[in-house]
Amino acid sequence: MRLISVFLFFASxxxxxxxxxxxxxxxxxxxxxxxxxxxxxxxxxxxxxxxSKGDAEERIDAVPGVVESHLEAVCCxxxxxxxxxxxxxxxxIHFDLREPPEEDVVLPEEITSTYRRFMENxxxxxxxxxSGDDVTHGHSLVSNPExxxxxxxxxxxxxxxxxxxxxxxxxxxxxxxRATAAYVIxxxxxxxxxxxxxxxxxxxxxxxxxxxxxxxxxxxAVLARLDPESGLKIEPTWFIEMLNSLSWTDRNKALWALQxxxxxxxxxxxxxxxxxxxPALIEMARWKSLxxxxxxxxxxxxxxxxxxxxxxxxxxxxxREFVIAAVTAKKK
Numbered sequence: 622m623r624l625i626s627v628f629l630f631f632a633s634x635x636x637x638x639x640x641x642x643x644x645x646x647x648x649x650x651x652x653x654x655x656x657x658x659x660x661x662x663x664x665x666x667x668x669x670x671x672x673s674k675g676d677a678e679e680r681i682d683a684v685p686g687v688v689e690s691h692l693e694a695v696c697c698x699x700x701x702x703x704x705x706x707x708x709x710x711x712x713x714i715h716f717d718l719r720e721p722p723e724e725d726v727v728l729p730e731e732i733t734s735t736y737r738r739f740m741e742n743x744x745x746x747x748x749x750x751x752s753g754d755d756v757t758h759g760h761s762l763v764s765n766p767e768x769x770x771x772x773x774x775x776x777x778x779x780x781x782x783x784x785x786x787x788x789x790x791x792x793x794x795x796x797x798x799r800a801t802a803a804y805v806i807x808x809x810x811x812x813x814x815x816x817x818x819x820x821x822x823x824x825x826x827x828x829x830x831x832x833x834x835x836x837x838x839x840x841x842a843v844l845a846r847l848d849p850e851s852g853l854k855i856e857p858t859w860f861i862e863m864l865n866s867l868s869w870t871d872r873n874k875a876l877w878a879l880q881x882x883x884x885x886x887x888x889x890x891x892x893x894x895x896x897x898x899x900p901a902l903i904e905m906a907r908w909k910s911l912x913x914x915x916x917x918x919x920x921x922x923x924x925x926x927x928x929x930x931x932x933x934x935x936x937x938x939x940x941r942e943f944v945i946a947a948v949t950a951k952k953k
Contacts, residue, residue, distance in 0.1 A: 642666055643701025644909045648872065649708035651900065653686040662706060670694055670702060686710055693869040695913075703910050705869040714897070716866040718826045724792040728785060728801060732778050735771060736801045742768035759844035759853075760807045761836065775808035783809055787818055790830075800829040807837030812844065813852055823859040828868050835860075835874035842881040857882045857890050864898040864905075872905065876916035883923050891924050895948075899924070903945055914941070921948045 645666055647655055661680040664671050671677040674692050681690035691707040709715065727733075746752070746765035753764030763769050779786060783806070790802035803822045809815045819841070822834035838855055845853035860882065863875035883890055894902070902924075905917035918941055922932035925947040935943050 640697065640700060640702050641669055642704050643698040644703045645706065646703065646908045646910065647706045647708065648869070648901065648904050649710060649713065649867070650904070651710055651713065653684060653708060653710055657684050658687075658690075658706060658708065664704075670704065681706070681708070688713070689867060691867045691869070695869065695910075698910055703913075707867045707869060709867050714865040716862055716871070717824070719824045721794065721796075721826045722792045722799075723794050726789055726793045727795065727798050728789050728805075729782060732782060732786070732805055733798075733801060735774055735778065736805060739768060739771040739775075742771055756840035756843050757847060758840075759812045759851075760840050772808070775805050776810070779805055779808040780810050783814070787815075790818055790822055796827040796829065799825060799827060800833055803830045803833035804837070807833075807840065812841055816841065816853070816855070820856060820859060823863065828870055831863075831868075832870055832874060835863075835871075835878060839874070839878045839881060842878060846881060846884065855882060857893065861890075861893055861897050864894075864901045872901070873913065876905070876920070879920055880916050883920060886923055894920060895924050899948070903948075906941055906945060918944055921945060924948050925951050 642664060643666060645659070645662070645664075647658065650658065658681055659665070661684050662671070662677055663680065664677075671692070677692055678690045681687060688709045688711055690709070693705045693707070695703045695705060697703070742765065743763065746763065746768050749765075751763075751765045755762045755764070760772075760775075762772055786802045786806040786809075789798050790806060793799050793802070799822075803819070803825070806815050806818055815837075819834045819838050822830050823838070825831050825834070838860075841853055842855045845851055845855060855878075857879060860875040860878045863871040864879075866872055866875070879894070883894070902917045902921050906914050906921055908914040908917075915936065918936060919932055922929075922935075922944045925944060927944065927947060932944065935941070
């Protein structure tokens with residue numbers, strides 16, 4: 622599975638009668654009836670995506686007990702879209718985001734234009750099915766030669782403009798500028814120097830900024846695991862909090878990061894996961910999309926103390942409930 626920001630292309634998909642919905646899945650539902658949310662949503666599996674994301678969210682927001690909703694479409698399940706419906710109920714854990722910064726600061730044009738060129742090459746590569754990514758150096762190096770060549774230009778740019786990247790990431794009023802900074806700063810040669818900046822960006826009000834920061838932190842977590850002498854320590858706290866986010870992308874990136882951050886089964890991290898995100902993990906482990914459910918399933922198994930091979934055996938036989946039963950029994 623790979624994420625596509627489908628709602629960027631929402632209107633064109635509907636007009637062109639593009640892919641239909643294969644799966645509708647939910648998160649955040651504890652007290653509110655799924656049936657009521659489905660009725661307000663107004664579409665079912667097999668239908669095209671809603672004509673208006675905003676209108677659908679407004680209808681769901683009007684359901685009693687719902688504070689806010691968020692729709693996100695993801696590609697693909699058997700050629701059809703997966704529509705995730707996020708719900709924040711009254712009294713639920715809330716993932717707080719920072720207020721938008723207001724300063725009029727921007728990056729040098731060389732950085733902005735290089736990043737846009739990279740995104741164009743990356744989107745073309747994804748359309749061709751080229752999605753390989755090597756993060757063992759502590760930053761992304763994709764398999765597509767054209768996109769990778771542009772990424773390599775970020776290394777000297779991040780070295781020469783670190784102060785500007787940091788300033789824009791923290792202070793620019795422009796979301797695109799902050800998102801660009803959150804991505805390019807990951808190529809700075811001294812990875813320990815940028816940890817605080819990336820952790821700070823995980824609470825940015827813009828999902829694109831959070832997404833880029835999370836991607837870079839995952840790469841740093843991989844490097845830390847491969848090179849213990851690097852001195853890199855990625856704190857899991859904000860990733861754990863992101864498991865309760867209204868944004869599916871936040872949850873997806875948090876699951877990805879926490880798989881790496883829990884591979885040594887640090888008891889304090891697993892206990893924090895249990896305390897702050899157990900209901901969220903359980904609902905995500907039951908998602909119909911197997912590729913999206915697997916990380917949550919594995920995290921639950923680690924919380925329950927089950928061996929990795931036992932978890933894989935359960936997954937291969939299609940039994941997710943035994944892990945959920947084990948983790949809830951341990952809680953009691």
